[in-house]
Amino acid sequence: MSVVVPECCDDLKRERGRCLFNKEELTNILDGGPKLTEKRRRIEKMLINTPELFDDVSPDYLSHEDRYSNELRKATQLMTTLEKNGFTYNDAVTTGTGLWLLMDGNPLSLHISMFLDTIKGQSNPQQLQEWLPLAEKFKIIGTYAQTELGHGTFVRGLETTATYDSTTKEFVLHSPTITATKWWPGALGKTSNHAVVMAQLYLGGKCYGPHIFMVQLRDLETHRTLPGIVVGEIGPRLGMNSNDNGFLQFNHHRIPLTNMFMKHSQVTEDGKYVKPLHSKLSYGTMVQTRVGIVYHASRELSRALIIAIRYSAVRHQSEMVPGDPEPQILDYQTQQYKLLPHLASFFALRFSARALLEVFIGTSAGLGSGKMNMLPELHALSSGLKAVATNDAVKGTDICRLACGGHGYLSSSNLPRIYTAIAAGITYEGENTVLFLQVARYLIKSFRASSQGQTLPFSVSYLRVQPPSSHAPLMSDRGLVDALGAGVRWMVGEAERRLQQLVDSGHSPHAAWNACSVHLVQCADAHTRYYICEQFVDAVSKLGETVSSGVHEVLRQLCRLYILHRVIQTAGILLRCGAVDGKALTSIEEEECHLLATLRIQAVSIVDAIDIKDVFLKSTLGAWDGNVYQRIYEEAQKSPLNKSDVTQGYYQYLRPLMKANL
Ligand SMILES: CC/C=C\C/C=C\C/C=C\C/C=C\C/C=C\C/C=C/C(=O)SCCNC(=O)CCNC(=O)[C@H](O)C(C)(C)COP(=O)(O)OP(=O)(O)OC[C@H]1O[C@@H](n2cnc3c(N)ncnc32)[C@H](O)[C@@H]1OP(=O)(O)O
Numbered sequence: 052m053s054v055v056v057p058e059c060c061d062d063l064k065r066e067r068g069r070c071l072f073n074k075e076e077l078t079n080i081l082d083g084g085p086k087l088t089e090k091r092r093r094i095e096k097m098l099i100n101t102p103e104l105f106d107d108v109s110p111d112y113l114s115h116e117d118r119y120s121n122e123l124r125k126a127t128q129l130m131t132t133l134e135k136n137g138f139t140y141n142d143a144v145t146t147g148t149g150l151w152l153l154m155d156g157n158p159l160s161l162h163i164s165m166f167l168d169t170i171k172g173q174s175n176p177q178q179l180q181e182w183l184p185l186a187e188k189f190k191i192i193g194t195y196a197q198t199e200l201g202h203g204t205f206v207r208g209l210e211t212t213a214t215y216d217s218t219t220k221e222f223v224l225h226s227p228t229i230t231a232t233k234w235w236p237g238a239l240g241k242t243s244n245h246a247v248v249m250a251q252l253y254l255g256g257k258c259y260g261p262h263i264f265m266v267q268l269r270d271l272e273t274h275r276t277l278p279g280i281v282v283g284e285i286g287p288r289l290g291m292n293s294n295d296n297g298f299l300q301f302n303h304h305r306i307p308l309t310n311m312f313m314k315h316s317q318v319t320e321d322g323k324y325v326k327p328l329h330s331k332l333s334y335g336t337m338v339q340t341r342v343g344i345v346y347h348a349s350r351e352l353s354r355a356l357i358i359a360i361r362y363s364a365v366r367h368q369s370e371m372v373p374g375d376p377e378p379q380i381l382d383y384q385t386q387q388y389k390l391l392p393h394l395a396s397f398f399a400l401r402f403s404a405r406a407l408l409e410v411f412i413g414t415s416a417g418l419g420s421g422k423m424n425m426l427p428e429l430h431a432l433s434s435g436l437k438a439v440a441t442n443d444a445v446k447g448t449d450i451c452r453l454a455c456g457g458h459g460y461l462s463s464s465n466l467p468r469i470y471t472a473i474a475a476g477i478t479y480e481g482e483n484t485v486l487f488l489q490v491a492r493y494l495i496k497s498f499r500a501s502s503q504g505q506t507l508p509f510s511v512s513y514l515r516v517q518p519p520s521s522h523a524p525l526m527s528d529r530g531l532v533d534a535l536g537a538g539v540r541w542m543v544g545e546a547e548r549r550l551q552q553l554v555d556s557g558h559s560p561h562a563a564w565n566a567c568s569v570h571l572v573q574c575a576d577a578h579t580r581y582y583i584c585e586q587f588v589d590a591v592s593k594l595g596e597t598v599s600s601g602v603h604e605v606l607r608q609l610c611r612l613y614i615l616h617r618v619i620q621t622a623g624i625l626l627r628c629g630a631v632d633g634k635a636l637t638s639i640e641e642e643e644c645h646l647l648a649t650l651r652i653q654a655v656s657i658v659d660a661i662d663i664k665d666v667f668l669k670s671t672l673g674a675w676d677g678n679v680y681q682r683i684y685e686e687a688q689k690s691p692l693n694k695s696d697v698t699q700g701y702y703q704y705l706r707p708l709m710k711a712n713l
């Protein structure tokens with residue numbers, strides 16, 4: 052399939068004619084450099100030239116089984132195409148391209164992410180040597196099986212047991228109750244023949260907590276389920292229904308001793324336990340996936356924004372001035388207010404995802420040499436950013452849908468599918484409220500440590516009781532970010548005060564924690580957003596030295612909008628702690644409205660620079676040419692109900708009803 056870039060409609064031509072910055076330069080920044088843009092485009096070209104990767108029929112018109120088979124067909128084709136052309140699966144993931152072709156629930160996504168990552172991150176050298184080549188070449192296909200019917204969040208509460216039998220040097224895996232059934236893992240139902248399984252380790256009658264085991268589930272020749280294992284698919288879900296999320300039960304199923312992942316903790320042949328350097332090292336795959344999800348959420352949000360902003364430039368509705376031609380809906384301030392702060396969020400998340408990845412890489416390198424001290428900070432940052440990124444992507448995507456009016460509700464807009472896919476991100480890989488509470492624990496601990504004079508890690512250093520006096524004027528970017536920091540400091544101080552007050556009045560620390568948890572979640576959210584603001588300001592100011600003035604100006608405006616919007620959202624707190632006053636807020640609100648109008652002028656060009664091709668957007672509303680109505684009409688013709696003028700349903704139900712004597 053070759054892509055011919057069509058002439059765009061007059062509205063979009065006019066929009067693009069107003070561009071005052073170098074789009075390619077902005078694209079390079081978003082990709083992480085010109086080389087990465089070039090690589091992404093090579094991958095895209097290769098994928099676009101593989102017609103088997105594209106749907107002939109929308110998954111909406113397929114049966115549950117055909118939908119799965121079709122996605123599996125494309126997923127396997129994607130993997131072989133990448134392999135043959137010298138790319139890795141990771142390339143397709145990190146560029147987003149592979150995901151966009153398969154984001155109806157790719158049945159190989161868990162294999163190429165959490166299964167492979169667990170093998171890489173949790174194996175000892177022998178295990179790595181044995182399993183990695185098999186997994187990389189798809190000789191074994193796996194998933195990450197942790198969540199159970201009874202417990203997802205509370206990993207320590209999992210019920211699946213792995214009991215060591217030193218006489219045979221085996222673990223016996225067992226699901227003692229219905230609630231111990233593994234439930235949810237992607238690709239577990241029908242695709243995977245292996246799984247990495249989280250189970251409670253029992254040695255000599257003593258429980259050592261959750262540990263990870265490599266378990267074969269199906270015969271490698273016949274694909275039949277092995278004895279002692281019950282496995283199946285869990286049925287339809289809100290979205291991503293082309294995946295085979297599954298269930299799994301063990302009935303005293305035996306696996307060799309060597310199938311416990313032994314990089315961090317070990318069990319000896321005679322059943323002795325060797326503990327890890329840090330008790331949460333076995334949660335490493337979850338942390339790594341959370342880092343990936345921040346990127347993933349920003350990419351999905353960007354797809355929705357491209358669709359909604361292009362559509363808003365093409366769609367004309369009502370009269371702004373009586374008797375005048377109908378304006379583009381993007382000219383309405385309320386439409387700008389719906390979309391442009393989310394456009395700013397996309398950029399903020401992209402820069403923060405990059406900063407988080409650096410922390411992840413630094414911490415992982417430290418772990419390699421036995422340094423565990425950065426782990427709590429990585430856990431807090433990855434938890435907070437995963438939660439904010441998915442919350443904002445879900446909210447932003449739905450706003451994009453709403454901003455497209457009725458047509459946003461059409462499947463062919465692709466907004467419903469983007470929404471339902473990213474909506475799962477709020478829940479999977481750590482439910483967001485739960486992750487925020489982890490961040491809050493870290494904040495309270497840090498606040499208390501700081502009160503005792505201890506030095507704080509970089510991401511929380513602003514919580515110091517005596518902050519360095521800020522010299523930045525309040526209305527500058529730095530000044531406003533400092534004000535936001537003062538707000539978080541006040542919130543955390545307030546949370547700590549309330550916790551202490553409850554404990555002093557006789558509550559247990561745990562009861563006090565629960566009684567303050569709404570406020571604690573707000574602290575965690577505010578802290579993470581403060582971190583995001585800092586990363587955005589830093590990134591834009593660093594780029595200022597290297598990019599052209601047009602691009603720098605656009606980035607500066609987006610960053611400013613993000614900060615102003617955040618200040619307005621936090622107004623109540625900032626007023627209470629005295630970081631801003633009413634007069635400042637009024638001028639911030641006015642400036643935001645002014646900025647919306649400024650950014651509106653180049654909004655289409657900004658989303659063009661995100662550079663996602665039509666074949667990956669898959670939207671009747673968001674295509675490059677803006678030929679919206681023709682595309683919507685043509686998609687409707689593909690409905691199976693339009694194959695005949697009169698449907699079977701007419702003869703079966705409608706006609707008898709019309710003929711009945713009611
Ligand atoms: C195609 C895909 C390719 C690539 C992937 C890349 C991007 C993703 C892109 C797309 C995704 C698309 C498809 C994938 C779809 C779905 C995949 C989904 C998979 C899953 O959902 S897997 C299951 C995930 N489950 C969870 O996340 C469970 C959440 N629960 C927990 O993590 C923990 O139990 C909890 C709640 C954090 C902690 O529980 P608890 O409070 O009971 O504490 P503990 O006693 O356990 O902890 C005490 C102590 O330890 C600290 N701590 C906890 N966790 C960590 C950690 N990970 N690291 C460091 N420290 C940790 C905790 O804070 C306490 O510290 P303190 O005592 O306060 O000092």
Ligand SMILES: Cc1cc2nc3c(=O)[nH]c(=O)nc-3n(C[C@H](O)[C@H](O)[C@H](O)COP(=O)(O)OP(=O)(O)OC[C@H]3O[C@@H](n4cnc5c(N)ncnc54)[C@H](O)[C@@H]3O)c2cc1C
Pocket residue numbers: 161194195196197198201202203204205234235236237291296475478479480481482484485488
């Ligand atoms: C599409 C999808 C794909 C998934 N893929 C996988 C996979 O591949 N592998 C896998 O193992 N799992 C997978 N999961 C499972 C997922 O990780 C869990 O659903 C998730 O961790 C949440 O756990 P839960 O469902 O038990 O929710 P619960 O923990 O029961 O949450 C329900 C409610 O209780 C609240 N709550 C729970 N604990 C607390 C607390 N301590 N404090 C305050 N509030 C609390 C939550 O905030 C939430 O509002 C997937 C889930 C989905 C939806």
